[in-house]
Amino acid sequence: MSINCKYPEWLTEYTFDNCKLNRKEYGEFLTNYIKGEHDGFVLNLNGAWGTGKTEFLRRLYTHLTNEGHPTIYIDAWESDFSEIPLSVVASELINQLSIINHNIGSDLDKLTGFLGKALKGTVIAGTGLVTKYLVDDSATGREIMKTLFEASAKDFLTSIKKDHEEQVEAIKSIRKELGLLAEVLKQTHGKELPVIVLIDELDRCRPNYAIEMLEVIKHFFTTKNFVFVVATDTTQLQESIKSVYGSNFDSNTYLKRFFNREARLAESDLEHYLKLQEIDLTPYSDRVVIYPKITNNTKDNIHQYIIWVAKAYELSLRDVDQLIDKLKACLRGALYAEQSSNKVQVVNIFSLLVGIVEFDLKSTSFDERKNGKPCIDNRLYKHNILLDSHDENVFSELYELNMYNSVQHNIEYPDTWGDAQKHLVYGTHSKAHGKDYSHCNGIIKKVALEIDSNFSNFNHKTGNVKIWLWPDYQKVIKLAGNLD
Structure with a gap:
């Protein structure tokens, strides 16, 4: 059976069953929670930028729609150009309820009339548009304002006072009509209550507009059997409010x-998310060697390194998506280099991932790192991210090991006569960076051995193999850095 709604394509595209962030349980919990509110309720769904609020709201839309609740979705960012948030909420409410119930027209008439009264004269520039949209008479608003400004000072104040009183009464009537409309939706049209209104992208809007949108929701639409879910990056929204009222204003x-x-958006399941990401390694085969391996599955290796990097640099989901896209672009660059030179490209996946992040964060290490200078004093990441159950296996050790092995080193070894001999090496042996990993257990030791093994295997094949060093990473990362 088809379901009438403004976004029917979401009903298959955005479901909690296909949620890459594994948020089905939280989505169902939140659904049951808001369904139990019937006395005019506004919920702040708080999630930082890039945590997947829009994806979550669209899945919430599907879930609630399928359960029979009249569900309205409003993208506040799309309407940010408007000067009248009330017109946006009102028009979306009327339009989407009309789509959900094609035969509800007459039941909306009174509500539409009261909304028109509330909107009358709200903003001079927008009055014609608003009255055209809601009461199908663009001339009305313009004539009202023309009459007001042609009046005497006393008459002007009297008219303003009258309009104010009308708007106050209109607000009361709107709330009353919304409550009655909800009952009609249930009794006549078989819908479940409450009516749910989802507001998205509010924190991206102009500060004044965001504040006015909240005022409109609070004063006009908070009524019986209506629930509003407003998705925000609350920290960002607080900053927007301070930009209007001053830095010392108590925005909280x-x-x-x-x-x-307030409901905090559940932490994303990054491992589950990455398992569903497509990173096709088929084209690379033996033409691009990706190391160091920690499992026998290259895709799993890449996912694990992404997880460590994401945690260490506190990347958002959007950051992770961009990281994956740029990684794919860099690997395609490596494939092109193999085709051009006919040399197998040997790429340190950790160094590549870190390089992409460092470039995006404008880290000085990205530009300063060069032969003989691994730049391991980076302070942009969390040093103590554990890699496994062994205390010594932390992210900073993994970073240091791989950064040393992304540059060349001149190292002195004594020859058989005791004289020092200089050798140019790729920084693969413990002697190159003054650390011996043989006493370690777990990931760090495995990575160190894997690096040594790779370089031992490829060092004698220099004519057919290109082992990437930092200038190679810099070149391809800068090219991929143009992708946003």
């Missing part, structure tokens, strides 16, 4: 005026 307390409760 201010926001609590508008929200009954």
Whole structure:
């Protein structure tokens, strides 16, 4: 059976069953929670930028729609150009309810009339558009404002006072009509209550517009059997409010005026997410060697390194998506280099991933790292991210090991006569960086042995093999860095 809604394609594209972030359980929990609110409820769904709020809201839309709840989705960012948030919420509410229930038209008439009264004269420039949209008479608003400004000062104030009183009454009537409409939706059209309105991308809007949108929700639409879920990066929204009211303004307390409760978006399951990402390694085969390996499955290796890098640099989901896209571009660059030179490209996957992140973060290490200078004093990442159950196996050790092995070193070895001999090496042996990993257990020792093994295997094949060093990483990363 087909379901009438504004976004029917979402019903198959965005479901909790195909959620890459494994948020089905949380989505169902939140659904059951908001379904139990019937007395005018506004929930702040708080999630930092890049945590997947939009994806989550669209899946919530599908879930609620399938359960029979009239569900409205509003992208606040799309309407940011408007000067009148009330017109945006009102028009979307009317339009989407009309789509959900094609025969509900007459039941919306009174509500539409009261909304038109509330909107009358709100903004001079937008009045014609608003009244055209809601009451199909663009001339009305313009004539009202023309009459007001042609009046005497006394008459002008009287008209303003009258309009204010009308708007206050209109707000009361809107709330009453919304409550009655909800009952009609249930009794006549067989819908479940409450009506759910999902507001997305509010934190991306202009500060004034975001504040006005919250005011509109609070004063006009918080009524019986209506629930609003407003997705925000609350920290960012607080900063927007401070930009309007001043840096010392208590934006946290201010926001609590508008929200009954706050729900934090559950932490993403990065491992589950990466398992569903497509990184096709088929074209590379033996033409691009990706090391160091920690398992026999190259794709699993890449996923594990991405997880470590994402945790260490505290990357958002959007950051991870960009990292994967740029990684793919870099590997294609390696494949092109193999085709051009007919030399197998040997690429350190950890160094490549870290290089992409360092370039995006404008780390000085990215540009300063060169032969004989591995730049291991990076402070942009969390040093103590554990790689396995052994305390010594932390991210900073993995970083140091691989960065040393991304540059060349001149090392002195004594010959059989005791004289020092200089050798140019690729930084693969413990002597190259003054550390012996033979006493270690777990990941670090495995990576060190894997690096040594790779370089031992390829050093005698220099004519047919190109072992990437830092200038190679820099070149391809800078090219991929143009992708956003």
